[in-house]
Amino acid sequence: MSNGQETACLNGEPAVKRYRESGGVEALRTPREPQNRVTVVLGAQWGDEGKGKVVDLLAMDADIVCRCQGGNNAGHTVVVDSVEYDFHLLPSGVLNKKAVSFIGNGVVIHLPGLFEEAEKNLQKGLQGWEERLKISDRAHIVAASLPSTLFLVFNFHQAVDGIQEQQRQQQAGKNLGTTKKGIGPAYSSKAARNGLRVCDLVSDFSIFEEKFRVLASHFQTMYPNLNIDVDAELEQLKGYAERLRPLVTDGVYFMHKGLTGPSKKILVEGANAALLDIDFGTYPFVTSSNCTVGGVCTGLGVPPSHIGRVYGVVKAYTTRVGVGAFPTEQDNDTGNLLQSRGREFGVTTGRRRRCGWLDLVLVRYAHMVNGFSAIALTKLDILDTLPEIKVGVAYTVDDKPLPSFPANMDVLTKVSVTYETLPGWCCSTEGARNFDELPSQAQDYIRFIENFLQVPVKWVGVGKSRESMIKLF
Numbered sequence: 001m002s003n004g005q006e007t008a009c010l011n012g013e014p015a016v017k018r019y020r021e022s023g024g025v026e027a028l029r030t031p032r033e034p035q036n037r038v039t040v041v042l043g044a045q046w047g048d049e050g051k052g053k054v055v056d057l058l059a060m061d062a063d064i065v066c067r068c069q070g071g072n073n074a075g076h077t078v079v080v081d082s083v084e085y086d087f088h089l090l091p092s093g094v095l096n097k098k099a100v101s102f103i104g105n106g107v108v109i110h111l112p113g114l115f116e117e118a119e120k121n122l123q124k125g126l127q128g129w130e131e132r133l134k135i136s137d138r139a140h141i142v143a144a145s146l147p148s149t150l151f152l153v154f155n156f157h158q159a160v161d162g163i164q165e166q167q168r169q170q171q172a173g174k175n176l177g178t179t180k181k182g183i184g185p186a187y188s189s190k191a192a193r194n195g196l197r198v199c200d201l202v203s204d205f206s207i208f209e210e211k212f213r214v215l216a217s218h219f220q221t222m223y224p225n226l227n228i229d230v231d232a233e234l235e236q237l238k239g240y241a242e243r244l245r246p247l248v249t250d251g252v253y254f255m256h257k258g259l260t261g262p263s264k265k266i267l268v269e270g271a272n273a274a275l276l277d278i279d280f281g282t283y284p285f286v287t288s289s290n291c292t293v294g295g296v297c298t299g300l301g302v303p304p305s306h307i308g309r310v311y312g313v314v315k316a317y318t319t320r321v322g323v324g325a326f327p328t329e330q331d332n333d334t335g336n337l338l339q340s341r342g343r344e345f346g347v348t349t350g351r352r353r354r355c356g357w358l359d360l361v362l363v364r365y366a367h368m369v370n371g372f373s374a375i376a377l378t379k380l381d382i383l384d385t386l387p388e389i390k391v392g393v394a395y396t397v398d399d400k401p402l403p404s405f406p407a408n409m410d411v412l413t414k415v416s417v418t419y420e421t422l423p424g425w426c427c428s429t430e431g432a433r434n435f436d437e438l439p440s441q442a443q444d445y446i447r448f449i450e451n452f453l454q455v456p457v458k459w460v461g462v463g464k465s466r467e468s469m470i471k472l473f
Contacts, residue, residue, distance in 0.1 A: 036259050037308030038066075038266045040296055041376075043273025044312035044366040046282075046320040048346070048353060050378035050461060051313045052076025055092040055269045057459070057469055063264040065093025066255075068299030069106040069289040070271030071183045072113040079464045085121050089114045091269050094129050101129075105138040105251045106289060106299020108186045109198065111240040135244065136251025137199035140190050141237075185219075187288035194218060201237065202245045209234055252301040259306050268296050274312075274366035282409055285324030293370045311458065312372035314363055314449075316380045319353040321346050325412040328356035328392045342382040357419065359392040360452050365405035367453055374458035376469075377449065380442060381462040386424040389445065393452065394418035422448060429462045435472050438462075 039058060043049045056078040059065045072088035079085075080095060087094070089109065094101040103109065118129055189195035194215055200208045216228050258264055272291040275281045280292055289295060293310055296302055317338050320326050329335065335355040338344065344353035366372075383389055395402040395415040406412050425439035432438045438446075438460070446457050460470040 034259065034303075034306045035261070036264050036266060037306050038259075038268050038296065038300075038302055039308050040268045040270065040293060040310045042270040042293065042310065042312055042370055042372075043276075043291065044314045044363050044370070044372070044375070045273055045318055045359075046275045046326075047273040048319055048321065048344070049273065049313040049315045050376075051270065051273075052078045052087060052092040053378065053461065053464075053466075053469065054311065054313050054376045054459065055267065056080070056095060057466060058267050059091075059093030059096045059099060061265060062093055062096060062099050062267040064100050064102055064258050064266045065091045065096065066102040066104050066266065066268045066300055067091045067107050067271065068104045068268055069291055069295040070287065071108040071186070072110050072117070076269075076271075080466065082465075083124050084464075085124060085126065086117075087121070088117050090117060090121070090129065090133070093267060093269065094133065095126065097128065097132065099132065101133045102251070102254065102300075103133070103135045103139060104255075104300040105136045106295060107136075108140045108183060108190075108289075109135070111141065111237070111244065115240070115243065130247065133247055134249045134251075134254060135198060135247045136254070137197070137202070137248050138251055139198045140186060140195045141198060141201060184288045189215065198244065198248055201241050202248050205238060205241065208237075212237070255301050259302065268300065268302075270295070274369060275362060277369075280369050282324050282412065283407075285322065285409070292366075309373040310370055311374055311376055312363070312366060312370060312455070313376045313378060314358075315378050316358060316383055316445075317342075318356045318359050318362070319344050321351050321353050325409050326354055326356060327362075327395065327412065327415050327417050328359040328390075329354055330356045334386075337385070338382060341385070342379055357390045357392055357417075358449070359417070360449065361392055361395055361405060361417075364453055367455055372453075372455050374456050375449070375453070376459040376461070377446060377457050378461035380438075380445075380460055381429045381468075383424065383442075383445075384428050384430075385426065387426060389422050389424050390419040391422065391448065391452075392417045393420050420448070430468065432462050432470060433467070434470060435460070438470075 041051055041055050041058065043051050055065070055076070067089070076087045076092050077084060078087065078092050078095065085095065089103065089107070091101040091103070093099050118126070122129070186195065196208065196211055196215060200211060212234060213230060216230050220226055220228060258266055270291055272287045272289070274292050276287045277290055277292045278286055278288055279290060290298060293307065296307060297304055318328055330338070338355035339353065342355070344355055345351065346353065395417060397411060397414050397416070402415065422445055423441050425441040427439055429438055429442055435443065446460060450457050456473070458472055460472065462468050462470065
Protein backbone atom coordinates (compact mmCIF):
# COMPACT_ATOMS: atom_id res chain seq x y z
CA MET A 1 0.00 0.00 0.00
CA SER A 2 1.03 3.63 -0.39
CA ASN A 3 2.00 6.01 2.45
CA GLY A 4 4.02 3.24 4.10
CA GLN A 5 0.91 1.42 5.30
CA GLU A 6 0.04 -2.25 4.97
CA THR A 7 -2.90 -4.23 6.19
CA ALA A 8 -2.13 -7.37 8.16
CA CYS A 9 -4.52 -10.22 7.48
CA LEU A 10 -5.80 -13.05 9.64
CA ASN A 11 -7.50 -15.92 7.78
CA GLY A 12 -7.88 -13.68 4.76
CA GLU A 13 -9.73 -10.96 6.69
CA PRO A 14 -8.43 -7.38 7.16
CA ALA A 15 -7.03 -6.81 10.64
CA VAL A 16 -4.89 -4.05 12.17
CA LYS A 17 -3.17 -1.40 10.06
CA ARG A 18 0.49 -0.98 10.91
CA TYR A 19 2.77 1.92 10.18
CA ARG A 20 6.32 1.38 9.06
CA GLU A 21 7.39 4.94 9.70
CA SER A 22 10.22 5.00 12.20
CA GLY A 23 8.37 7.55 14.34
CA GLY A 24 5.47 5.19 14.98
CA VAL A 25 7.73 2.24 15.75
CA GLU A 26 9.99 4.30 18.02
CA ALA A 27 6.98 5.53 19.95
CA LEU A 28 6.00 1.95 20.71
CA ARG A 29 9.53 1.08 21.76
CA THR A 30 9.88 4.02 24.13
CA PRO A 31 9.04 3.05 27.74
CA ARG A 32 5.88 4.76 28.95
CA GLU A 33 4.85 5.49 32.50
CA PRO A 34 1.51 3.91 33.49
CA GLN A 35 -1.44 6.28 33.18
CA ASN A 36 -2.80 5.37 36.61
CA ARG A 37 -1.32 3.42 39.51
CA VAL A 38 -3.18 1.74 42.34
CA THR A 39 -2.63 2.63 45.98
CA VAL A 40 -2.64 -0.48 48.18
CA VAL A 41 -3.50 -0.85 51.88
CA LEU A 42 -2.32 -4.12 53.48
CA GLY A 43 -2.19 -5.57 56.97
CA ALA A 44 1.36 -6.09 58.23
CA GLN A 45 0.68 -8.46 61.14
CA TRP A 46 -2.00 -11.15 61.74
CA GLY A 47 -4.96 -9.01 60.79
CA ASP A 48 -7.24 -6.72 62.80
CA GLU A 49 -4.75 -3.84 62.48
CA GLY A 50 -7.39 -1.25 61.55
CA LYS A 51 -7.12 -1.41 57.75
CA GLY A 52 -10.74 -0.35 57.32
CA LYS A 53 -10.08 2.99 58.98
CA VAL A 54 -7.09 3.72 56.73
CA VAL A 55 -9.05 2.68 53.65
CA ASP A 56 -11.96 4.88 54.71
CA LEU A 57 -9.57 7.82 55.05
CA LEU A 58 -8.07 7.31 51.58
CA ALA A 59 -11.39 6.36 49.97
CA MET A 60 -12.91 9.79 50.61
CA ASP A 61 -11.37 11.13 47.40
CA ALA A 62 -10.95 7.83 45.51
CA ASP A 63 -12.68 7.06 42.21
CA ILE A 64 -12.49 3.25 42.52
CA VAL A 65 -12.10 1.16 45.69
CA CYS A 66 -11.30 -2.54 45.23
CA ARG A 67 -11.23 -5.75 47.23
CA CYS A 68 -8.73 -8.18 45.68
CA GLN A 69 -8.84 -11.34 47.79
CA GLY A 70 -10.38 -13.09 50.77
CA GLY A 71 -14.05 -13.39 51.55
CA ASN A 72 -16.41 -12.70 54.41
CA ASN A 73 -13.79 -14.11 56.76
CA ALA A 74 -12.43 -10.54 56.82
CA GLY A 75 -13.84 -7.92 59.15
CA HIS A 76 -13.30 -4.16 58.83
CA THR A 77 -14.91 -1.61 61.14
CA VAL A 78 -15.36 2.02 60.09
CA VAL A 79 -16.82 4.75 62.32
CA VAL A 80 -18.43 7.75 60.59
CA ASP A 81 -20.36 10.42 62.52
CA SER A 82 -20.46 8.08 65.56
CA VAL A 83 -22.06 5.32 63.45
CA GLU A 84 -20.12 2.04 63.36
CA TYR A 85 -20.20 0.12 60.08
CA ASP A 86 -18.95 -3.48 59.85
CA PHE A 87 -17.76 -4.76 56.47
CA HIS A 88 -16.84 -8.33 55.56
CA LEU A 89 -17.22 -8.56 51.76
CA LEU A 90 -18.13 -5.04 50.73
CA PRO A 91 -15.12 -2.73 50.29
CA SER A 92 -14.95 -0.18 53.12
CA GLY A 93 -14.91 2.50 50.42
CA VAL A 94 -18.56 1.80 49.64
CA LEU A 95 -19.32 4.62 52.09
CA ASN A 96 -18.00 7.07 49.47
CA LYS A 97 -21.05 7.79 47.30
CA LYS A 98 -18.86 9.17 44.51
CA ALA A 99 -16.67 6.07 44.18
CA VAL A 100 -17.25 2.75 42.44
CA SER A 101 -16.63 -0.22 44.72
CA PHE A 102 -15.25 -3.32 43.00
CA ILE A 103 -15.07 -6.91 44.25
CA GLY A 104 -12.28 -8.44 42.21
CA ASN A 105 -11.46 -11.78 40.63
CA GLY A 106 -9.58 -13.03 43.69
CA VAL A 107 -12.50 -12.78 46.11
CA VAL A 108 -14.71 -15.73 47.04
CA ILE A 109 -18.30 -14.63 47.54
CA HIS A 110 -20.88 -15.98 49.95
CA LEU A 111 -24.03 -14.52 48.44
CA PRO A 112 -26.32 -14.74 51.50
CA GLY A 113 -23.55 -13.07 53.52
CA LEU A 114 -23.10 -10.30 50.94
CA PHE A 115 -26.75 -9.26 50.87
CA GLU A 116 -27.18 -9.69 54.63
CA GLU A 117 -24.16 -7.46 55.24
CA ALA A 118 -25.54 -4.82 52.89
CA GLU A 119 -28.94 -4.92 54.61
CA LYS A 120 -27.43 -4.47 58.09
CA ASN A 121 -25.37 -1.47 56.98
CA LEU A 122 -28.37 -0.09 55.06
CA GLN A 123 -30.19 0.16 58.38
CA LYS A 124 -27.27 2.23 59.68
CA GLY A 125 -27.41 4.66 56.77
CA LEU A 126 -25.57 3.00 53.87
CA GLN A 127 -27.62 4.10 50.88
CA GLY A 128 -27.44 3.26 47.18
CA TRP A 129 -24.70 0.61 47.50
CA GLU A 130 -26.05 -1.49 44.60
CA GLU A 131 -25.74 1.48 42.25
CA ARG A 132 -22.01 1.82 42.87
CA LEU A 133 -20.91 -1.82 43.34
CA LYS A 134 -19.34 -3.93 40.59
CA ILE A 135 -18.45 -7.63 40.92
CA SER A 136 -16.02 -9.49 38.69
CA ASP A 137 -17.54 -12.25 36.58
CA ARG A 138 -14.45 -14.37 37.31
CA ALA A 139 -15.02 -14.41 41.08
CA HIS A 140 -15.81 -17.74 42.72
CA ILE A 141 -18.98 -18.34 44.68
CA VAL A 142 -18.69 -19.19 48.37
CA ALA A 143 -18.08 -16.52 50.95
CA ALA A 144 -14.62 -15.16 50.27
CA SER A 145 -12.12 -13.72 47.76
CA LEU A 146 -9.66 -15.70 45.70
CA PRO A 147 -6.66 -14.66 43.62
CA SER A 148 -7.23 -14.70 39.87
CA THR A 149 -10.84 -15.88 40.01
CA LEU A 150 -13.80 -14.92 42.15
CA PHE A 151 -15.45 -18.06 43.52
CA LEU A 152 -18.80 -18.56 45.17
CA VAL A 153 -19.00 -19.97 48.68
CA PHE A 154 -21.90 -22.33 49.12
CA ASN A 155 -23.56 -23.48 52.33
CA PHE A 156 -21.90 -26.90 52.01
CA HIS A 157 -18.48 -25.20 51.84
CA GLN A 158 -19.25 -23.81 55.28
CA ALA A 159 -20.43 -27.20 56.54
CA VAL A 160 -17.25 -28.86 55.24
CA ASP A 161 -15.16 -26.17 56.94
CA GLY A 162 -16.69 -27.08 60.28
CA ILE A 163 -16.24 -30.83 59.69
CA GLN A 164 -12.58 -30.35 58.75
CA GLU A 165 -11.91 -28.33 61.91
CA GLN A 166 -13.56 -31.04 64.00
CA GLN A 167 -11.45 -33.73 62.32
CA ARG A 168 -8.23 -31.78 62.95
CA GLN A 169 -9.11 -31.48 66.61
CA GLN A 170 -9.81 -35.21 66.91
CA GLN A 171 -6.78 -36.39 64.92
CA ALA A 172 -4.05 -33.97 65.99
CA GLY A 173 -5.49 -32.40 69.10
CA LYS A 174 -5.49 -28.93 67.55
CA ASN A 175 -7.42 -27.09 64.87
CA LEU A 176 -6.42 -24.21 62.61
CA GLY A 177 -8.82 -21.73 64.16
CA THR A 178 -10.65 -20.94 60.92
CA THR A 179 -13.69 -18.66 60.86
CA LYS A 180 -15.77 -21.61 59.53
CA LYS A 181 -17.08 -19.37 56.77
CA GLY A 182 -16.26 -21.93 54.07
CA ILE A 183 -13.35 -19.98 52.63
CA GLY A 184 -10.79 -22.80 52.68
CA PRO A 185 -13.07 -25.40 51.05
CA ALA A 186 -14.09 -22.83 48.40
CA TYR A 187 -10.45 -22.14 47.55
CA SER A 188 -9.91 -25.91 47.48
CA SER A 189 -12.67 -26.18 44.87
CA LYS A 190 -10.96 -23.48 42.87
CA ALA A 191 -7.59 -25.26 42.97
CA ALA A 192 -9.24 -28.61 42.14
CA ARG A 193 -10.86 -26.88 39.15
CA ASN A 194 -14.37 -27.90 40.07
CA GLY A 195 -15.37 -24.56 41.60
CA LEU A 196 -18.17 -22.37 40.27
CA ARG A 197 -17.81 -18.73 39.37
CA VAL A 198 -20.09 -15.74 39.17
CA CYS A 199 -20.10 -15.95 35.36
CA ASP A 200 -21.53 -19.49 35.68
CA LEU A 201 -24.33 -18.36 37.97
CA VAL A 202 -25.52 -15.45 35.81
CA SER A 203 -25.37 -17.41 32.54
CA ASP A 204 -27.44 -20.49 31.61
CA PHE A 205 -28.84 -21.64 34.96
CA SER A 206 -29.50 -25.19 33.72
CA ILE A 207 -25.78 -25.62 33.03
CA PHE A 208 -24.95 -24.05 36.40
CA GLU A 209 -27.36 -26.46 38.10
CA GLU A 210 -25.67 -29.46 36.50
CA LYS A 211 -22.21 -28.27 37.66
CA PHE A 212 -23.53 -27.50 41.13
CA ARG A 213 -24.97 -31.00 41.55
CA VAL A 214 -21.63 -32.52 40.52
CA LEU A 215 -19.78 -30.35 43.04
CA ALA A 216 -22.24 -31.17 45.83
CA SER A 217 -21.93 -34.89 45.04
CA HIS A 218 -18.14 -34.58 45.19
CA PHE A 219 -18.28 -33.20 48.75
CA GLN A 220 -20.90 -35.75 49.83
CA THR A 221 -18.61 -38.55 48.67
CA MET A 222 -15.70 -37.06 50.64
CA TYR A 223 -17.82 -36.38 53.75
CA PRO A 224 -20.62 -38.98 54.08
CA ASN A 225 -22.11 -37.21 57.11
CA LEU A 226 -22.54 -33.99 55.16
CA ASN A 227 -26.20 -33.14 54.62
CA ILE A 228 -26.90 -30.97 51.57
CA ASP A 229 -30.36 -29.89 50.47
CA VAL A 230 -29.32 -29.41 46.86
CA ASP A 231 -32.74 -28.39 45.56
CA ALA A 232 -33.19 -25.76 48.30
CA GLU A 233 -29.72 -24.32 47.67
CA LEU A 234 -30.36 -24.13 43.92
CA GLU A 235 -33.66 -22.36 44.47
CA GLN A 236 -31.95 -19.83 46.72
CA LEU A 237 -29.10 -19.32 44.24
CA LYS A 238 -31.55 -18.76 41.38
CA GLY A 239 -33.01 -15.84 43.29
CA TYR A 240 -29.57 -14.43 44.09
CA ALA A 241 -28.60 -14.69 40.42
CA GLU A 242 -31.27 -12.14 39.49
CA ARG A 243 -30.07 -9.69 42.15
CA LEU A 244 -26.45 -10.26 41.22
CA ARG A 245 -26.72 -9.94 37.44
CA PRO A 246 -26.88 -6.09 37.25
CA LEU A 247 -23.72 -5.86 39.42
CA VAL A 248 -21.57 -8.25 37.36
CA THR A 249 -18.91 -6.98 34.96
CA ASP A 250 -15.84 -8.29 33.16
CA GLY A 251 -13.31 -7.56 35.89
CA VAL A 252 -10.22 -7.58 33.67
CA TYR A 253 -11.63 -5.00 31.27
CA PHE A 254 -13.05 -2.94 34.14
CA MET A 255 -9.63 -2.64 35.76
CA HIS A 256 -7.83 -2.12 32.44
CA LYS A 257 -10.15 0.75 31.58
CA GLY A 258 -9.59 2.31 35.00
CA LEU A 259 -5.81 1.96 34.77
CA THR A 260 -5.33 3.18 31.20
CA GLY A 261 -8.14 5.73 30.85
CA PRO A 262 -8.45 9.27 32.21
CA SER A 263 -6.73 10.08 35.49
CA LYS A 264 -8.31 8.20 38.39
CA LYS A 265 -7.48 7.49 42.02
CA ILE A 266 -7.72 3.73 42.49
CA LEU A 267 -7.49 2.24 45.98
CA VAL A 268 -7.04 -1.45 46.81
CA GLU A 269 -8.14 -2.75 50.20
CA GLY A 270 -6.37 -5.90 51.33
CA ALA A 271 -8.14 -8.38 53.60
CA ASN A 272 -6.49 -10.46 56.36
CA ALA A 273 -2.74 -9.68 56.60
CA ALA A 274 0.82 -10.60 55.63
CA LEU A 275 1.33 -13.26 58.30
CA LEU A 276 -1.90 -14.95 57.21
CA ASP A 277 -0.81 -15.21 53.56
CA ILE A 278 -1.07 -18.77 52.22
CA ASP A 279 2.54 -18.63 50.92
CA PHE A 280 4.32 -16.19 53.24
CA GLY A 281 2.33 -16.48 56.46
CA THR A 282 2.73 -18.66 59.54
CA TYR A 283 1.62 -21.79 57.67
CA PRO A 284 -0.54 -23.79 58.28
CA PHE A 285 -2.22 -21.26 60.58
CA VAL A 286 -3.04 -18.97 57.68
CA THR A 287 -5.91 -18.04 55.37
CA SER A 288 -6.38 -19.57 51.92
CA SER A 289 -5.46 -16.61 49.71
CA ASN A 290 -2.55 -14.28 48.97
CA CYS A 291 -3.04 -11.25 51.21
CA THR A 292 0.38 -9.77 50.40
CA VAL A 293 0.97 -7.37 47.51
CA GLY A 294 1.13 -10.15 44.89
CA GLY A 295 -2.54 -10.84 45.54
CA VAL A 296 -3.35 -7.40 44.13
CA CYS A 297 -2.00 -8.45 40.72
CA THR A 298 -3.57 -11.91 40.68
CA GLY A 299 -6.80 -10.90 42.39
CA LEU A 300 -7.59 -7.89 40.22
CA GLY A 301 -5.66 -8.43 36.98
CA VAL A 302 -3.43 -5.43 37.71
CA PRO A 303 -0.02 -5.46 35.96
CA PRO A 304 2.89 -5.05 38.43
CA SER A 305 3.92 -1.81 36.70
CA HIS A 306 0.63 -0.26 37.87
CA ILE A 307 1.30 -0.86 41.58
CA GLY A 308 1.95 2.52 43.18
CA ARG A 309 2.22 3.25 46.90
CA VAL A 310 1.85 0.30 49.26
CA TYR A 311 0.83 1.23 52.81
CA GLY A 312 1.31 -1.27 55.62
CA VAL A 313 -1.08 -1.03 58.57
CA VAL A 314 0.58 -1.86 61.90
CA LYS A 315 -1.15 -1.98 65.26
CA ALA A 316 0.93 -0.36 68.05
CA TYR A 317 0.96 -3.77 69.73
CA THR A 318 0.27 -7.26 68.33
CA THR A 319 -2.88 -9.38 68.30
CA ARG A 320 -3.80 -12.74 66.89
CA VAL A 321 -7.11 -14.60 66.64
CA GLY A 322 -7.20 -18.37 67.03
CA VAL A 323 -4.24 -20.70 67.40
CA GLY A 324 -0.66 -20.61 66.11
CA ALA A 325 2.74 -19.33 67.21
CA PHE A 326 2.81 -15.85 68.76
CA PRO A 327 6.33 -14.97 70.04
CA THR A 328 5.46 -11.69 71.83
CA GLU A 329 2.16 -12.88 73.33
CA GLN A 330 1.52 -11.72 76.90
CA ASP A 331 -0.69 -14.27 78.63
CA ASN A 332 -0.74 -12.13 81.77
CA ASP A 333 -2.06 -8.84 83.17
CA THR A 334 -0.43 -6.85 80.35
CA GLY A 335 -2.16 -8.97 77.70
CA ASN A 336 -5.46 -8.66 79.56
CA LEU A 337 -5.08 -4.88 79.75
CA LEU A 338 -4.38 -4.61 76.01
CA GLN A 339 -7.32 -6.88 75.28
CA SER A 340 -9.67 -4.90 77.51
CA ARG A 341 -8.60 -1.40 76.50
CA GLY A 342 -8.39 -2.32 72.82
CA ARG A 343 -11.72 -4.18 72.90
CA GLU A 344 -9.99 -6.98 71.07
CA PHE A 345 -12.79 -9.18 69.80
CA GLY A 346 -13.04 -10.35 66.18
CA VAL A 347 -15.49 -8.43 63.95
CA THR A 348 -16.34 -11.62 62.04
CA THR A 349 -16.33 -14.29 64.77
CA GLY A 350 -16.53 -12.37 68.04
CA ARG A 351 -13.57 -14.42 69.30
CA ARG A 352 -11.29 -12.93 71.93
CA ARG A 353 -7.98 -11.86 70.40
CA ARG A 354 -4.69 -12.85 71.99
CA CYS A 355 -2.54 -9.80 72.74
CA GLY A 356 1.16 -9.03 73.10
CA TRP A 357 3.92 -6.51 72.53
CA LEU A 358 4.73 -5.05 69.11
CA ASP A 359 6.90 -7.52 67.17
CA LEU A 360 9.14 -5.60 64.78
CA VAL A 361 10.88 -8.77 63.58
CA LEU A 362 7.52 -9.84 62.22
CA VAL A 363 6.71 -6.42 60.72
CA ARG A 364 10.15 -6.17 59.09
CA TYR A 365 9.49 -9.55 57.44
CA ALA A 366 6.15 -8.24 56.16
CA HIS A 367 7.99 -5.22 54.72
CA MET A 368 10.46 -7.52 52.93
CA VAL A 369 7.57 -9.21 51.14
CA ASN A 370 5.44 -6.13 50.42
CA GLY A 371 7.88 -3.23 50.11
CA PHE A 372 5.87 -0.75 52.16
CA SER A 373 6.06 2.88 51.06
CA ALA A 374 4.93 4.00 54.51
CA ILE A 375 3.26 2.74 57.67
CA ALA A 376 -0.07 3.54 59.29
CA LEU A 377 0.40 2.96 63.04
CA THR A 378 -2.98 2.35 64.68
CA LYS A 379 -4.37 2.17 68.23
CA LEU A 380 -1.47 4.05 69.84
CA ASP A 381 -3.94 5.29 72.47
CA ILE A 382 -4.36 1.75 73.85
CA LEU A 383 -0.83 2.05 75.27
CA ASP A 384 -1.65 5.29 77.14
CA THR A 385 -1.75 3.77 80.63
CA LEU A 386 1.43 1.67 80.47
CA PRO A 387 4.46 2.93 82.46
CA GLU A 388 6.82 1.08 80.11
CA ILE A 389 6.40 -0.51 76.70
CA LYS A 390 8.37 -3.38 75.24
CA VAL A 391 9.13 -3.94 71.56
CA GLY A 392 10.37 -7.23 70.11
CA VAL A 393 13.53 -6.59 68.08
CA ALA A 394 15.22 -10.01 67.66
CA TYR A 395 14.67 -13.77 67.98
CA THR A 396 16.96 -16.41 69.41
CA VAL A 397 16.65 -20.21 69.59
CA ASP A 398 18.85 -22.08 72.06
CA ASP A 399 20.73 -18.81 72.68
CA LYS A 400 21.60 -18.54 68.98
CA PRO A 401 20.27 -15.54 67.04
CA LEU A 402 17.92 -16.20 64.13
CA PRO A 403 18.99 -14.23 61.05
CA SER A 404 15.47 -14.16 59.58
CA PHE A 405 11.83 -14.84 60.33
CA PRO A 406 11.53 -18.66 60.40
CA ALA A 407 9.36 -20.57 57.94
CA ASN A 408 9.06 -23.59 60.25
CA MET A 409 6.34 -23.07 62.85
CA ASP A 410 7.98 -25.58 65.19
CA VAL A 411 10.95 -23.22 65.29
CA LEU A 412 8.79 -20.12 65.73
CA THR A 413 7.08 -21.62 68.78
CA LYS A 414 10.49 -22.06 70.44
CA VAL A 415 11.97 -18.60 69.86
CA SER A 416 12.95 -16.31 72.70
CA VAL A 417 12.31 -12.65 72.01
CA THR A 418 14.84 -9.91 72.66
CA TYR A 419 13.00 -6.76 73.77
CA GLU A 420 13.80 -3.09 73.75
CA THR A 421 12.07 -1.38 76.69
CA LEU A 422 10.81 2.16 76.11
CA PRO A 423 9.23 4.54 78.63
CA GLY A 424 5.46 4.93 78.51
CA TRP A 425 3.71 8.31 78.58
CA CYS A 426 0.91 7.59 81.11
CA CYS A 427 -1.47 10.18 79.71
CA SER A 428 -4.19 10.27 77.10
CA THR A 429 -3.31 10.72 73.43
CA GLU A 430 -6.92 10.62 72.24
CA GLY A 431 -7.21 14.38 71.85
CA ALA A 432 -4.02 14.77 69.78
CA ARG A 433 -4.58 15.92 66.21
CA ASN A 434 -0.98 16.45 65.10
CA PHE A 435 2.40 14.90 65.88
CA ASP A 436 3.54 17.79 68.09
CA GLU A 437 0.53 17.29 70.38
CA LEU A 438 1.64 13.74 71.23
CA PRO A 439 3.67 13.21 74.42
CA SER A 440 7.42 13.15 73.78
CA GLN A 441 7.61 9.48 74.82
CA ALA A 442 4.92 8.59 72.25
CA GLN A 443 6.88 10.51 69.60
CA ASP A 444 10.00 8.53 70.57
CA TYR A 445 8.04 5.28 70.25
CA ILE A 446 7.03 6.19 66.71
CA ARG A 447 10.57 7.23 65.76
CA PHE A 448 11.93 3.97 67.17
CA ILE A 449 9.61 2.01 64.87
CA GLU A 450 10.63 4.12 61.87
CA ASN A 451 14.34 3.71 62.56
CA PHE A 452 14.09 -0.05 63.06
CA LEU A 453 12.05 -0.67 59.90
CA GLN A 454 13.60 2.12 57.84
CA VAL A 455 10.08 2.95 56.72
CA PRO A 456 8.33 6.25 57.56
CA VAL A 457 5.15 6.36 59.62
CA LYS A 458 2.60 8.39 57.65
CA TRP A 459 -0.43 8.11 59.96
CA VAL A 460 -0.91 7.52 63.68
CA GLY A 461 -4.29 6.40 65.05
CA VAL A 462 -5.35 7.57 68.52
CA GLY A 463 -9.06 6.69 68.46
CA LYS A 464 -11.92 5.19 66.46
CA SER A 465 -13.14 8.18 64.42
CA ARG A 466 -11.82 9.56 61.13
CA GLU A 467 -10.57 12.64 62.94
CA SER A 468 -8.34 10.54 65.22
CA MET A 469 -5.95 9.59 62.39
CA ILE A 470 -2.99 11.97 62.66
CA LYS A 471 -1.26 12.57 59.33
CA LEU A 472 2.49 13.13 59.71
CA PHE A 473 3.35 14.01 56.11
